[in-house]
Amino acid sequence: HIHLLKPGSAKFGHADWRRVQRRTRLHNSKIDGQLLASPHASSHAVLTTRQPFQLLFALGVPAQRNVMAMRCCALTALLVLVVAHFVASPVNWYIVYTFAELVHDGIPWLAALKDVSYILDKTFQQHPLPAAASRHRLEVSAEDDHVTAVCKTSLYVKMTEVAGPWPVVDSADPTGTPERLEAYVDACRSVFAELPRASEQRAVLDAFHPAPGVPGDVENVTSPTMHGPRVPEELEAFLASRAALAASRAPAPEKFLREPEEALPLAQGAGAPAERRRSLGVLPEVVSSKDVAAAVAAGRVAVFDATELLPAEVFNLSMVDIAKLHGEDASQIPVYRQNSHAWGGSGWESLAAYAERLVKMGTAEKLYYPDQVPFPRDPSFRPPLPPPGWLRALHWLCERVLRLPQGSDWAPEKVAHSLRRELYMTTVNARRLHKLPINMEEALGHPPWLERAQPMLWSGAVGAWWHNDEPDNLLISLNKEINVAVFDAFDTDHLSGSKGPVHLDRFFDLGDFHPDKDDSGWLANNTWLHKFPFIRVRLSPGMGVVVPSRAYHAVWAEDADRLLLNCFMFPRYKVMEDAPSSSFSFFGRGRQPSLYMALFHLKVSSIARLWDMKKLGGFFEMVKLEFL
Numbered sequence: 001h002i003h004l005l006k007p008g009s010a011k012f013g014h015a016d017w018r019r020v021q022r023r024t025r026l027h028n029s030k031i032d033g034q035l036l037a038s039p040h041a042s043s044h045a046v047l048t049t050r051q052p053f054q055l056l057f058a059l060g061v062p063a064q065r066n067v068m069a070m071r072c073c074a075l076t077a078l079l080v081l082v083v084a085h086f087v088a089s090p091v092n093w094y095i096v097y098t099f100a101e102l103v104h105d106g107i108p109w110l111a112a113l114k115d116v117s118y119i120l121d122k123t124f125q126q127h128p129l130p131a132a133a134s135r136h137r138l139e140v141s142a143e144d145d146h147v148t149a150v151c152k153t154s155l156y157v158k159m160t161e162v163a164g165p166w167p168v169v170d171s172a173d174p175t176g177t178p179e180r181l182e183a184y185v186d187a188c189r190s191v192f193a194e195l196p197r198a199s200e201q202r203a204v205l206d207a208f209h210p211a212p213g214v215p216g217d218v219e220n221v222t223s224p225t226m227h228g229p230r231v232p233e234e235l236e237a238f239l240a241s242r243a244a245l246a247a248s249r250a251p252a253p254e255k256f257l258r259e260p261e262e263a264l265p266l267a268q269g270a271g272a273p274a275e276r277r278r279s280l281g282v283l284p285e286v287v288s289s290k291d292v293a294a295a296v297a298a299g300r301v302a303v304f305d306a307t308e309l310l311p312a313e314v315f316n317l318s319m320v321d322i323a324k325l326h327g328e329d330a331s332q333i334p335v336y337r338q339n340s341h342a343w344g345g346s347g348w349e350s351l352a353a354y355a356e357r358l359v360k361m362g363t364a365e366k367l368y369y370p371d372q373v374p375f376p377r378d379p380s381f382r383p384p385l386p387p388p389g390w391l392r393a394l395h396w397l398c399e400r401v402l403r404l405p406q407g408s409d410w411a412p413e414k415v416a417h418s419l420r421r422e423l424y425m426t427t428v429n430a431r432r433l434h435k436l437p438i439n440m441e442e443a444l445g446h447p448p449w450l451e452r453a454q455p456m457l458w459s460g461a462v463g464a465w466w467h468n469d470e471p472d473n474l475l476i477s478l479n480k481e482i483n484v485a486v487f488d489a490f491d492t493d494h495l496s497g498s499k500g501p502v503h504l505d506r507f508f509d510l511g512d513f514h515p516d517k518d519d520s521g522w523l524a525n526n527t528w529l530h531k532f533p534f535i536r537v538r539l540s541p542g543m544g545v546v547v548p549s550r551a552y553h554a555v556w557a558e559d560a561d562r563l564l565l566n567c568f569m570f571p572r573y574k575v576m577e578d579a580p581s582s583s584f585s586f587f588g589r590g591r592q593p594s595l596y597m598a599l600f601h602l603k604v605s606s607i608a609r610l611w612d613m614k615k616l617g618g619f620f621e622m623v624k625l626e627f628l
Contacts, residue, residue, distance in 0.1 A: 090402055091120075091124055091126060093398050093401060093402060093412075094398075094412065094415045094416065094419065095116050095119065095120060095124075096394075096398075097394060097395065097398050097412040097415075097416055098115075098116055098119065098415075098416040098419050098420065099112050099113065099115070099116045100391055100394050101386070101391065101413070101416050102115055102116075102420075104386065104391045105360050105361065105363075105364045105366070106360040106363075107357065107360065111349070111353065111357075114344060114345065114346040114349075115346070115420075115423055117342070117343060117344055117346045118337065118339070118342045118346035118347065118422065118423070119419050119422055119423075121339060121342045121343060121346070122337070122338060122339045122342065122422050123419060123422055127342075127343060129343040129344075130343065132341065132343075133165075133167035133168055133169065133341060134167070134168040134169060134170045134177050134341070136168065136170070136176075136177040136178050136181065137168060137214050138152050138155060138181045138182075138185065138214075139152070139212070139213055139214050140152050140153060140210045140211065140212050140213060140214070140215065141212060142212050146206075146209070147189050147192050147193075148185060148189065149209075149210040150188075150192065150205055150208060150210060150599075150602070151184075151185045151188035151189055151192065151602075151606070152185060152210070152215075153208075153210045153215045153221070153222065153599065154188060154599045154602045154603045154606065155168075155181065155184055155185070155188075155603070156168075156214070156215050156216055156217075156222045157222045157596070157599045157600050157602075157603045158217070158222055158223050158224060159470065159600060159603070159604075159621055159627075160224075160469075160470055160499065160621050160622060161224050161225075161226050161227060161470065161498075161499040161586075162499060162502050162503075162622060163226075163502070163503060163504075164217065165216035165217035166216070166217070166222065166622075167341060167622070167623060168181070169340055169341045169618060169620055169623060170341065170618075171334070171340070171348075171617065171618025171626075172334035172336075172345075172348050172618070173616050173617055173618045175616060177618075180616055180618055183610055183614060183616055184606060184607070184610055184616075184619070187606045187607075187609040187610040187613065187614075188602065188603075188606035188609075190609060191602060191605045191606050191609050192205070192602065199573075200573075200574065200598075201573045201574075201598045201601060201602070204594050204595055204598040205598050205599070205602065208595055208598075208599075220593040220595060220596055221593075221595055221596060221599070222596070222599065223596070224470075224586075224592050224593075224596055224600075225591070225592055225593065225596075226498075226499075226503065226506065227493065227497040227498060227499075227506075228496050228497040228498025228499070228503065228506035228507060228508065229496070229497070229498075229506065229507045230505055230506065230507075231505055231506065231507050234507075235507050238507060241494075242494055242495070242528060243528055245494055245531075246527075246528035246529075246530075246531040246532070247528075247531075249531040251530065251531070281485070281515060281533075281534055281535055281536040282533040282534070282535060283535070284301060284302060284303040284535040284537060284545070285300060285301065285302040285303070286302065286303050286304070287302045287303070287304050287546075288304065288305075288308065289304055289305060289306075289308030289309045290308075290445070291304075292304050292309065292444060292474070292544075292546060293444045293445060293447040293450075295546045296447075296472045296474075296546055296548065296569060297447070297449060297576070297579050297580070297581070298579070298580045298581060299472075299489050299490070299548040299549070299551075299579070299580055299581025299584065299585060300546065300548065301486045301487075301488060301489070301535055301545070301546060301547065301548065301551065302545070302546045303535075303537060303543065303544070303545050303546075304543075304544050304545070304546070305542065305543065305544075306476040306477075306542050306543060306544035306565075307542040309443040309444070309476075309544070310437075310438060310443055310476070311437045313437065314436060314437060314438060314478060315478055315479075315541045315542050316478070316479055316541050317436075317478060317479060317563065318358070318479055318561055318563065319335075319351070319354060319355055319358055319457075319459055319561065319563065320355040320358055320359055320561075322351070322355075322433060322436060322457075323351045323352050323354070323355030324355070325435050325436065326351065326433065326434075326435050329434075329435075330350065330351040330352035330355065331350045331351075331352040331353075332350065333350060333351040333352075333428065333432050333433065334348045334349075334350065334351075334428070334432070335348060335349055335350065335351050335354045335426045335427070335428045336348045336426060336427055336428065336620075336624060336626060337349075337422070337423070337425060337426055337624070338422065338425050338623075338624045339623055339624070340620060340623045340624055340626075341623050347623075351428065351433075354426060357423070357424075358424075358560075358561050361420070361424075361560075362561065364384070365384055366383065366384070366417060366420065367424070367461075367559065367560040367561050368381055368461075368558060368559060368560070369417075369421055369461035369558050369559075369560060370558055371418075371463075372461045372462060372463040372556055372557065372558050373463070373483065373516070373556050373557070373558045374514060374516040374517055375516060376558050377558070382414075383413045383414050383416070383417035384413065385413055386413065394412075395412050395413065398412040399411065399412065421460065421461055421560065424459060424460040424461065424560035424561070425459070425460030425461075425462065426458075426459050426460060427456050427457065427458050427459075427566075427624060427625055427626070428456065428457050428626075429454065429455070429456050429457075429617070429626045429627070429628045430455040430456065430457055430565070431455070431611060431628040432617070432628070433457075438455050438565070440453035440455050440474075440567050440569075441453050444569075448572075448575070449571045449572060449575045449576060449579070450569055450570075450571060450572070451570045451571055451572045451573075451601070451604060451605065451608075452569075452570045452604055452605075452608045453567055453568070453569050453570075454471075454567065454568040454569075454570070454625075454627050454628070455565055455566070455567045456565070456566045456567070456568070456625060456626075457478070457563055457564070457565060457566075458563070458564040458565075458566050459560070459561060459562060459563055459564075460557075460560055460562075461557055461558055461559060461560045461562070462555060462556055462557055463556050464483075464485070464514050464515070464554040464555070464556040465500070465501075465511075465554055465555075466500060466501075466508075466510040466511060466513070466552050466553070466554045467499060467500030467501075467502075467552070467553070467554075468492060468499060468500065468549075468550045468551055468552050468553070469547070469549070469550070469568065470549060470550065470586040471549060471568040471569055471570055471586070472546075472547070472548055472549045472568075472569045472571075472581075472585075473546075473547040473548075473549075473566065473567065473568055473569070474544055474545070474546060474547070474565070474566075474567040474569070475539065475544060475545050475547055475553075475555070475564060475565070475566060476539070476543070476544035476564070476565040476567070477539035477540060477541050477542070477543055477544070477562075477563075477564060477565075478541060478563040478564065478565050479541055479561070479562055479563035480541070480557070480559045480561070480562035480563070481538055481539065481540055481557070481559075481562075482538070482539045482555060482556075482557045482562055482564050483516075483536070483537075483538050483539070483555065483556045483557065484536070484537055484538075484539055484545055484553065484554070484555050485515040485534055485535065485536040485537075485553060485554050486534060486535050486545060486547050486551055486552070486553040487532060487533075487534040487551055487552040487553070488532070488533055488534070488551070489548035489549065489550060489551035489581065489584050489585075490583070490584055491532050491533075492550045492551060492552060492584050493584060494532070495510065495532060495552060496508045496509065496510065496552075500552075509526070510552060513526070513529065515534070515536040515554070516536075534552075539564075544565075548581055548584075548585070549581060549584070549585040549586045549587065550584055550585060550586055568625075568627075570601075570604045571587050572601075573597070573598070573601040574597075576588065577589040603619075604627075607619045607627050607628065608628070611628040
């Protein structure tokens, strides 16, 4: 038992404390949190081993001689609890082994700690301090003038059809979040001042009077209209309508179903063995580089030669090459993971650190993920076992504690390999890569409808995940082969209309469909899909594809160090309302409320102004795609 003085016993000296200690040793201790039956019971409380955390909050202890003992007891109790929890949880064994593997392969131990912290949060969702939005918010105040109030509201505009409020993220920019948010408002005010007074956007914003507070998720103001049939009330009618449309369509002509290699002159090596070809896809339209912008405006899915758009030196570059190109600046360029707001800054690392990671993992032969594609080039690949030594001993211990049979799919090296995949899935906006000659507005010929292009470099091995994006998009392979499938955007609302498998109350059933699995059970039970054409191409470096606004598409790749240029294109306010794509585009006439679109475009312009003037960023589509 440890005796703690009650607060307020100011005249209790060292002699008194020693006398209490002597008397305490004479008593028979009882371990259930009871007070000792001593003359001093009224002046001190008893804390047992069942109450270790109270030690951390005890106040008013003048006896300095016993502080070290108290700390040791508290730390011992905490250690016992941590060890007990650790032994009981298989997740912890895998986390420790993954950490050990990272350190063994040359990752600095502090960086490895951030890595496993990120994995706990992103993969297992068991982090004691999970990812969260910044605690810094800009509230609309009653003292704000009209323009400031509108600009603060635009900061929270959600630029994608997903549920939940738009999070403010503590980014890797050199200034703190409060200063960055204030800088955004300043940039927004300058953009607002330049809006023509007679313009429709200015009229809509002038008529808007924001309410005080944080406008986190206000429907038709900061949150867009969500598309897709609601479950369950709209599901039956939707399924009947989709089936009727499929029944009314004629099958695609046989000539469009074949994919001879010569039909795709840009896809060198895209021809696959017969058993790997899909039977549902159609031949893509192939356009020249000068017609890419026109294809975007028309909402057409098309393949193009990206080497006619961009300089030859950007192709076949790895992230390691790009880091070397930027020299010392690479240590100041952030590369964001899927959860950029993960705890402790684990949601991002510098370009230099990421490049070093790729080099070390490549040396260890841990960048290949054949399980992400149906037909890998090396189906025999297995994650390597650790070499003899301390890591092999830890591997043996994990297998024994977890009672894993020989060759188990849950072997430590296999689970660690799978967990590391999250660490390679990163994006960086190409505007931060000032030595990489990528200027998409110039490459597209500055089309009159284009407000801002957002070119982003994606890396990491990924499996097919069907979804649509609000802006029109270009997908260009810069390094290694990447598989892409895209549905006709005119069919989006017939297929579902939902963003993807991101809404609990919206129907979406493409998740079980894979273009390379034309004999799947799901496809046998969903024959309507045969009447909805899509293209499926294997992008080699220098090859690109146009993905129209809200067109369903999926990307899958087996190499963690592959590099895809993903270029979102934001149009000018209202200019796409009369475009051929208006009936399905996120920016089509009547697709979104007028106030929301006015604030949306104000935000796009303000983010661009802030980057161009002060090189400040940190504004994301949710938490992974940084717009600059």
